[in-house]
Amino acid sequence: MTVKKIFESPRSLSLTIASIVSVLAAVCFLFIVNFTQGQQLLKLVAFTLSVFTITFLSSLLLVNLFVSKRIKPLYKALYSIDKANADLVDELDQNNLLQRLEYDLRVWAEAKTDEIDRLKQMERYRKEFLGNVSHELKTPIFNIQGYVLTLLDGGLEDPSINRRYLERTEKSINRLIGIVEDLELITKLEAGELQLNLERFNIISLIEETFEALEERAKQKNITLKLDKEFGKPVWVYADKKRISQVLYNLIINSIFYGKEDGVTTVSVSDIGTRVQVEVNDNGIGIDQKDLPRIFERFYRVDKSRSRDQGGTGLGLAIVKHIIEGHKQVIGVRSSLNQGTTFSFTLDKPKK
Missing domain, CATH: 1.20.58 (Methane Monooxygenase Hydroxylase; Chain G, domain 1)
Incomplete structure (x- = not known):
């Protein structure tokens, strides 16, 4: 012994x-x-x-x-x-007290080490998030400031620039409003405060409505929006129609932002048993493999300068992920550089 x-x-x-x-x-x-x-x-x-x-x-x-x-x-x-x-x-048990204490202290120490690592990671995300929010808000605010100062310095009386600068100011204000609204929405989604209004609706009709809403944006880059095939009858799903409309809008406009000139965005709908799978595919610039794990993070941009020029808030994919997970479904992504990207998600069918 x-x-x-x-x-x-x-x-x-x-x-x-x-x-x-x-x-x-x-x-x-x-x-x-x-x-x-x-x-x-x-x-x-x-x-x-x-x-x-x-x-x-x-x-x-x-x-x-x-x-x-x-x-x-x-x-x-x-x-x-x-x-x-x-x-x-x-x-x-008194006879095993020292052994129990040694074991429990080891387990406790390991758990605290893991917790500290998670807190450090969350702290990094928090700092990055605050920096991104500051940058996203600073850009339109400085633009508005510049346009207003120009108008106050005499541009207001110049017919050649006053209306143009007011229109640019409005565009920057709308961008600010979009960022604030998206931040408010994602905060509610993360806190579980946003209640879903589940109903039975035709997903094909909703996709076609989204195509119509984004038709002009697609024409600017000569991108074709289409379904992968003709659907002779409705495809019913059971979900929150307003939120799924946001999902489709964000995914399709994202394909336009990152799509190539004269490209194609194709939406496919498949029956997979008790669920329906929706895929949004484009033949655009694609996403590097190192960026794929982070694309659903708030304000994370694969191409930061290009995204800001296009006017996105950087919250679209984060909102999409939370909405789909709020439906207790999953969203996935496949992509290769210069070969395009495919986002896919599932929705429940209505119970008969």
Whole structure:
């Protein structure tokens, strides 16, 4: 038995103490009492066993009291975070208290290390998010400031620039409003405060309505918006029509932003049992593999300068992800550089 094992439990420690004391007592007995092989040998055995028993029980009691006094406060401190287990401290097995404490402290330390790592990661995301928000808001604010100062410095009386600058100011204001509205929406989505209004509707009709709304934007780059095939009958889904309309709008306009001139955006709808799968595919510039894991983050942009020129808020894909997950569905993405991108998500069918 190693020294470590001796001190691992009160019983082992008490057994060791009793053994040492018994041996010493037996030696003393031999010096004090004349030793013969008759009756004195029995007295020696009886004396030694008595000393061993008394010493073992006494030391076990004392060690348990010491361990309880020293270790139980540590357990209570350890379990103070977990209120559900705090009442179990008084029921712990005294003989395994040191082993339990060692094991639980190791588990607790590992859990705290993981928690610290998560908090550090969240802190990095928070700093990056605040920096992105500041940058996104700063651009239109500075633009508005520049246009207003130009008008105040005499441009207001110049018919050649006053209307043009007012229109640019309006565009920047609309961009600010869009950022604020998207921030408000994503905050509600993340907090679970936005209630879904689930209903039965035809997803094909909603896709066609989205095509009509974005037709002019697509024409600016000569991009064709189409369904992958003709649908002779409705494809019914059970979801929040307004929110799914936002999903389709964001995915399709994203394909226009990153699409190539004379490109094509194709939306396909497939029956996959109890669900319907929708895919938005384009043949645009694609996304590098290193960027794919982060494209659903707030304000994350694959091409920052190009995205801001196009007028996006940088929150579109984050909103899409939260809306789809709010429906308890999944969204995925496949992409290759210069070969295009495909976003896919699922929706439940209505129950018959």
